[in-house]
Amino acid sequence: MQAIGRFNIAKKVSYADIAKRCGVNELDVRRILRHAMTLRLFKEPKRGVFAHTAASRMIAEDQQMADWVATTSDELWQAATQTVNAMVKHPGSQEPNETGFALANGTDKSVFEVLSQNPARAKRFGSAMKAWTEGTGYDLQYVIDNYSWKEVGNGTVVDVGGSHGFACTRLAKAFPDLNFIVQDLPPVVEAGAKTVPSELSDKIKFIAYNFLKEQPVKNTDIYFFRWIFHN
Structure with missing residues (x-):
């Protein structure tokens, strides 16, 4: 999901086209997409050719959903993977800048301080929040x-x-x-x-x-x- 969101894969056409436009090795693209297919994101009607499923088409055509995927994988998931490390580094801390997010981003700032300095990420985060409210x-x-x-x-x-x-x-x-x-x-x-x-x-x-x-x-x-x- 992170690769699909970051490389904008859902909007591309073929394996080769995706690899070229994203600057990612074609073999890696195939691996990413075939793994995504196990989650019913994309399908391979015949070998070497991929097509959309209803889920992947939504990512391609709905900007809020695309922002939700990118925010969940690039912001929330990466912060979550560093949460325990943050607990070890800052035992008992209640400070907003001593978190998994701070470790994942190599910063001593809080999540909202980081977003306030990056308008593109802040806009994407806001769009993702709107997508969540439609659940x-x-x-x-x-x-x-x-x-x-x-x-x-x-x-x-x-x-x-x-x-x-x-x-x-x-x-x-x-x-x-x-x-x-x-x-x-x-x-x-x-x-x-x-x-x-x-x-x-x-x-x-x-x-x-x-x-x-x-x-x-x-x-x-x-x-x-x-x-x-x-x-």
Whole structure:
């Protein structure tokens, strides 16, 4: 999965074409793809010829899914493989920069400090987060249906660590009287501001903010925390 995500294999055509465009040995490409086939990613209808399955086609055609694959394998998996080493190196540490992620990336910075300095990775991470919310167990419809948002009227919701604002976008469409402020790290909100629908641009504002610092927006109606406390 990591090789498929990093080398953009799902968008290529033939073994030779993949090898040439990715700069990867053709034998390695064949091995990667044939292993992927055991997971029902791609198929080989005849020897030497590969074709898409429904799963691999999704990676090729759905950018969010491609970003999910790349983020899971390049960011989360590599951090996970170094977690025990981080526990040995920093016993009992609660510091955000003494982690498996820091070891995997050869840095003394936290994951979000690293992402804030790499806009491309931050954008990919935000896109992957949006893909996660579209899974059956995490659908934003649960958020829409299970809180009395209408009672807030035209109040303001501050989405702390709100990534690209996809939760607020769904809420704004369902409850047009509400106003929203999305807070996240600079490159994340910069990317989010570019993707919010134009008809909602007056309802959803983006503010660069590190949620480990003091909250700059005081006395608002709702502070919304979703999938951030684990950070």
